């Protein structure tokens with residue numbers, strides 16, 4: 001995390017109560033023996049790794065990250081704050097040196113392919129590992145074909161590997177309301193688990209995990225021993241299809257409360273007269289005299305350039321249009337109807353102001369993407385405050 005944040009930059013507010021609500025909603029989907037894991041990859045989906053860790057760590061059973069450096073940071077914070085070590089699983093790529101460091105710090109890793117035998121060949125320290133099965137996503141993991149042979153190195157090197165889990169990841173839960181593909185993946189997953197169990201003798205119980213936010217909510221058969229919930233714990237629905245499926249399946253739709261708001265103080269308020277242009281390319285021409293506000297936020301901070309001339313932000317509970325292009329470090333908004341004078345204002349880019357709300361989904365629609373990308377791309381250089 002940075003030590004120095006500009007006082008003039010936009011900032012992120014995190015709602016601790018919203019996180020608590022979302023954990024509760026997800027816990028209520030699981031039985032008491034099923035564990036809840038929180039996915040903190042991508043700077044905790046843009047919410048800020050350190051802040052999100054401090055809120056979620058006491059509330060969940062396992063933390064998942066992609067980058068081993070994030071796992072090492074968490075171990076550092078635990079030591080500095082005299083907190084007990086939480087279970088951490090690194091889902092992403094690691095070098096052998098990082099893997100050895102994980103072993104030393106009690107961090108679990110995921111074995112994503114046969115090249116992992118090199119770890120054993122170099123006689124590295126013993127590591128707790130989860131075997132990643134590619135059951136249909138076509139991304140990392142072993143396919144079922146010749147699985148026994150491909151994972152034999154795990155059995156042959158018991159001093160290097162302690163296999164504690166088997167995992168997979170769904171390809172097509174969020175985009176559909178019928179889950180045939182996911183059910184096929186579950187069958188493959190069961191088959192793979194059986195192969196693993198017979199190939200790895202004297203094995204302790206394998207922890208099985210495949211569910212992410214969407215399937216934890218709408219496909220009970222996917223729960224297994226542990227869920228890896230990302231977007232849902234931040235209070236965002238994985239997709240509208242998932243929300244529709246969840247509505248059908250639940251007597252009462254579980255509540256997810258967005259934990260993140262994005263705010264920005266005005267840099268300058270000024271008047272532009274009818275006919276004058278705003279921003280690069282002169283793509284906006286004022287149709288009348290306007291009071292406009294310059295906000296020090298732009299695409300460098302993660303405010304998508306696709307929002308040029310399309311989006312609005314909120315000031316005093318009013319929608320204020322983004323005028324002209326989104327620039328690297330600036331946007332200009334129309335506050336003519338939102339204010340009565342030229343006093344400084346605070347704009348809400350994401351979140352609630354009065355009766356108005358700008359959701360990550362709304363911003364994603366403007367930017368032709370998904371809510372995941374909107375929040376994850378919010379610059380790590382911005383200050384995150386827990387409310």
Ligand SMILES: *Cc1c(COP(=O)(O)O)cnc(C)c1O
Nearest residue numbers: 039169212213214228229230231
């Ligand atoms: C990102 C990710 C998740 C979490 O997905 P959400 O849809 O955000 O819940 C779970 N498992 C793996 C392997 C992932 O990469």
